[in-house]
Amino acid sequence: MRVVLAEDSVLLRAGLGKLLAAGGFEVVAAVGDGPALLAAVAAHRPQLAVIDVRMPPTHTDEGIQAALVIRRLHPEVAVLVLSQYVEERYATDLLGSSTSAVGYLLKDRVAHVDEFLDTLRRVAAGGTALDPEVVAQLLVRRRDDWRDRLTPREAEVLRLMAEGRSNAGIVEALRVSHSAVEKYVSNIFAKLDLPPTDTDHRRVLAVLKFRDG
The missing domain is CATH 3.40.50.2300 (Response regulator)
Structure with missing residues (x-):
């Protein structure tokens, strides 16, 4: 490369x-x-x-x-x-x-x-x-909304998503099933009003949209 x-x-x-x-x-x-x-x-x-x-x-x-x-x-x-x-x-x-x-x-x-x-x-x-430190700042900025809109587990999944982890990587990090991670990710997109799209990277858009409220 x-x-x-x-x-x-x-x-x-x-x-x-x-x-x-x-x-x-x-x-x-x-x-x-x-x-x-x-x-x-x-x-x-x-x-x-x-x-x-x-x-x-x-x-x-x-x-x-x-x-x-x-x-x-x-x-x-x-x-x-x-x-x-x-x-x-x-x-x-x-x-x-x-x-x-x-x-x-x-x-x-x-x-x-x-x-x-x-x-x-x-x-x-x-x-x-x-970087995880950047993700933490994005989330802490809107801490109250974050606690209202996402469950603790969903927030943890969101942190890992924004760090670039794939679903398989999240499964390994949290030691949960693939179906559970898919459910968490789907819930995050729904709660942050991010509809399906072929062009945008929703995993990072989730963090940015969450930060902007």
């Missing part, structure tokens, strides 16, 4: 590059700023771009802005953004136009190598991954 990596820290960029290579990814370019990232994506047309949120010159949102440009100009390229801290606004911006082939993780997750590499593969395959 061809990957473009954007990280301004030389040491972290080198470390991520080695980790990805060891995991079977082909790092076709490793850059340190937004313009170089956009040029690399245009030149190499990778399957996945792994991007730091904060890059030169201001070290604020250059990475997220570059990610938004990539999603607009190169929708075939999956995007995984890495952030040092939970920045809910950036996660919402990233998911604003489409909720497929996109991820937002804290850099701490990189330490869990196998899980991190699995997340990269899932996002590159068209899936979605939100």
Whole structure:
């Protein structure tokens, strides 16, 4: 799998590059700023771009802005953004136009190598991954409505859904039956007024709609 990596820290960029290579990814370019990232994506047309949120010159949102440009100009390229801290606004911006082939993780997750590499593969395959800390903030913001609208078990399933877990993954995490998980997921969609659709990723839309009330 061809990957473009954007990280301004030389040491972290080198470390991520080695980790990805060891995991079977082909790092076709490793850059340190937004313009170089956009040029690399245009030149190499990778399957996945792994991007730091904060890059030169201001070290604020250059990475997220570059990610938004990539999603607009190169929708075939999956995007995984890495952030040092939970920045809910950036996660919402990233998911604003489409909720497929996109991820937002804290850099701490990189330490869990196998899980991190699995997340990269899932996002590159068209899936979605939100960091558990981001999910927690989205839910706590509307805590009262959350308790009114969802049962504790449904809320737990919603957290796992937004982290990118499949139904099978939720079955494994909660040690319940497949039919029980299907029922929980169906109830969540109904309670959050999300009708069936062929185009939208309802699992992440559920979290975003819940947050917006």
